Amino acid sequence: MNSKYLFGLLGFVWLLLSGVHAQAQQRPNIVWIVSEDNSPLLGCYGDAFATTPHLDQLAAEGVRYTKAYATAPVCAPARSTLITGVYPTSLGTLNMRSTYPLPTEIAFFPKYLRQAGYYTTNNAKKDYNTEDQPDAWDESSKTATYKNRKPGQPFFAVFNIEISHESSLHEPLPALRHDPEQVPIPPYHPRTSAMKHDWAQYYDKVEMMDRRVGEILAELRESGLAENTIVFYYSDHGGVLGRSKRFLYESGLHVPLIIRFPEPYAALAPGGPGSTQDRLVTFADFAPTILSLAQVPIPAYMQGRAFLGAQTTPPARYAFGFRGRMDERFDLSRTVTDGRYRYVRHYMPHKIYGQYLEYLWRAPSMASWEEAYRRGELNEVQARFWQSKPVEELYDIAADPHNVHNLAADPKYQATLKNLREANRQWLLTSRDAGFIPEPRMVELAAQVPLYTFARSDKYPLDRVLRMAELASEGQEKNQAALKKGLQDSDPTVRYWAALGCTILGSKAAPLKGTLLKQLDDPDLSVRLAAAEAAYRLGEKQKPLEVLSAALQTDNLMARVLALNILDDMGEEARPALALVQALVPAVLSPNRDYDVRSAESLVQKLKP
Structure with a gap:
């Protein structure tokens, strides 16, 4: 090869690489500081009782969002949204601590950053409520740090702070910095001694969390990187005392969100230092927003909207949220x-x-x-x-x-x-909400196909399912004929909701008893369990107990948990199944035992002689 030509080619490659390097340098570093289980109980959000000087200062230097919402009021499903940009109700990852797989086309979003040249670190919690994707991170551990990146390489770093987590209230502290007698308590809580102490201790933990935020920010300054790094602070959902975390109120879903933009990236900010933004923002918006800031194309499957960067879109009119199974108890709300x-x-x-x-x-x-x-x-x-x-x-x-x-x-x-009722209904339909599938059936389906894929197929008649769930939940006698028809539907999820509707209808479901009894032999396990609960409430005893007892012996964890939920509601009349329930409780209990063990242990205690 001609040396002059070779030199020219090398020069072109050098210029090309230099251009890529320059572009990488122009892209901001991004840090997420994530606290756990705390609502906007911060001084900068108007809480005079809170002691949060570092976050108050961050808000003075940045932009404070007043309408930021988690999609779920509990950690794992909320984090599933954050890492994918897709609602867990669409993915089938809505129920607490489930590990149903994602389809191959949906990646944890830091993977796209890595592909674009970013160094990605997570320190250290994941808890994404699905199968892990380790290739999303260059480092993910308690020692993960952006400091290990190549010279000049942009980074995306997550720091998770567990200090204010719910578990911080499990052991009462003997001495508190915040006075229990002065602590503000919401009107739905009584001012018992324990309630006052827990609230004051929670404020102490928020103060400690704030101190840790200050340490992370100080380390960023000392590294000489603060002026090249956009900093996000937010909580993974609201919390933490009863009726906040896990519940679909402002106390469970409204989160603090503060974003600081250093001077080189001030043009990306929606307002100046100390300003507020009233734009409606949800966790589904976070992944596309980070990709937008990093100049990475946003995948079409993401359901959120970028609210910063070149790919910013107009805000959504509504923010949606959901509640599915919480630990060992079933529920479903939107x-x-x-x-x-x-x-x-x-x-x-x-x-x-x-x-x-x-x-x-x-x-x-x-x-x-x-x-x-x-x-x-x-x-x-x-x-x-x-x-x-x-x-x-x-x-x-x-x-x-x-x-x-x-x-x-x-x-x-x-x-x-x-x-708002119609907005909710249309969202359930357009997002293909998989959460109406009873979870024992989810377990079976997910072993064959990702729930996201199933929910988008013609095998999931969501229109019929949703209509039956609406009729069932109304508990109206006028819906008897529709429930009877639903019990004979070709789809097991429709039959499940019709059977559950009989439970909700109570004694007014008596005319449907004959049809219900037939469903005790339904080919679908979830339908059998729902029919057993309804038939029991209509006075049947032996056959429902046989169905529930059989479910306790299956290898389907969620079928066992659902059966235990039903038995728990039966109280003393669940005693014939006690031996099978006791068999689920190990001799030595671990702190993080499975949900069937928790349910079984509770029922055993209830049925003690």
Whole structure:
């Protein structure tokens, strides 16, 4: 090869590589600082009782978002949204601590950053509620750091702070920095001694979390990188005391979000230092936003909207949220907000808000709240948590930030109720909500095909499923004929909801008893379990217990948990199944035992002689 030509070619390659390097240098470093289980109980959000100087300073230097929402009020499903940019209701990853696989076309978004030249680190929590994708990270460990990148390489670094996690309340501290007698408590909580102590301890933990944020920011400055790094701070959902984490209220879904833009990237900011943004933002928007800031194309499958960078799109009109199975207890609710009003739709309204969860009850405040209810010491708002749910709830967020005044039956708000009800329904249909599939069936399906793929196939008649779930949850006698037809539907998910509707209907389902009894032999396990619950409530004993006992012996974990939920509601009449329940409890309990073990242990305690 001619040396002159070779030199020219090498020069061209050098210029090309230099251009790529220059482009990489122009792209910002991005840091996520993620705290756990805390609502916007920060000084910069107007909480005068909070001690959060570092986050207050970050807000003074950055942009504070006032309408940022987690998609789920609990960690693993919320983090599933964050890492994919897709709602877990679409992915089938909505139920707590499930590991149903994703289709191959959906990647954890840091993988796209790596492919574009970014160094990606995670320190250290994952908990994405699905099978892991380790290739999303250059480093993922408790020692992962952006400092290990190549010279000049842009980075995306996640720092997770566990200090304010729910578990921080499991052991009461003897000395507190925040006064329990002065701590503000929401109106739905009684001021028991344990409740006051837990709230004060929580504020202590938020202060400690804030201190850790300060340490991360100081390290960034000391590394000489603060002026080239966009910093996000947010919480993985609201929390943490009862009726916040796990619940579809502002206390569970509204999160703090602060973003600081250094001077070289000030043009990317939607406002100046110390400003606020009222744009509606959800966790589904985070992945596309990071890709937009990093100049990486956003995959078409992502359901969120970039709110920063060149690929910014207009804000969504609504922010959606969901509740599925929480630990060992089944439930199903959906919510939508337009930033002013919050609508909640319950599809299992017969279940009380305060279903017993072993992990939640580790906080002393929960037992004290329940005991106060049993003693009749609570007012109507505080007692509501221990009662069954209405089908619909509607709250004026601005006037009622604690969501205690349900406006769903108020004639003045019927137009708002109708609009948000329809927005919720249309989202369930367009997003192909897989959460209406009973989870024992999910287990079986996911072993064959990703639930995301199944939910987009003609094998999932979502229109019929949703219509039956709506009729079932209404608990109206007028729906008897529709429920009877649903019990004979060709689709097992429709049959499941029809059977559950008979449970919700209670004694008014008596005319359907004959059809229900036939479903005790249904080929689908979930339908058999739902029919067993409904038939038991209509006075049948032996055959429902046989169905439930058989489910306890299957290798389907969620079938066992569902059977245990039903047996728990039966109380003393579940005793014939006690030996099978006891067989699920190991001799030595581990702290993080499976959900069937937690359910079984609770039922064994309840049925003690």
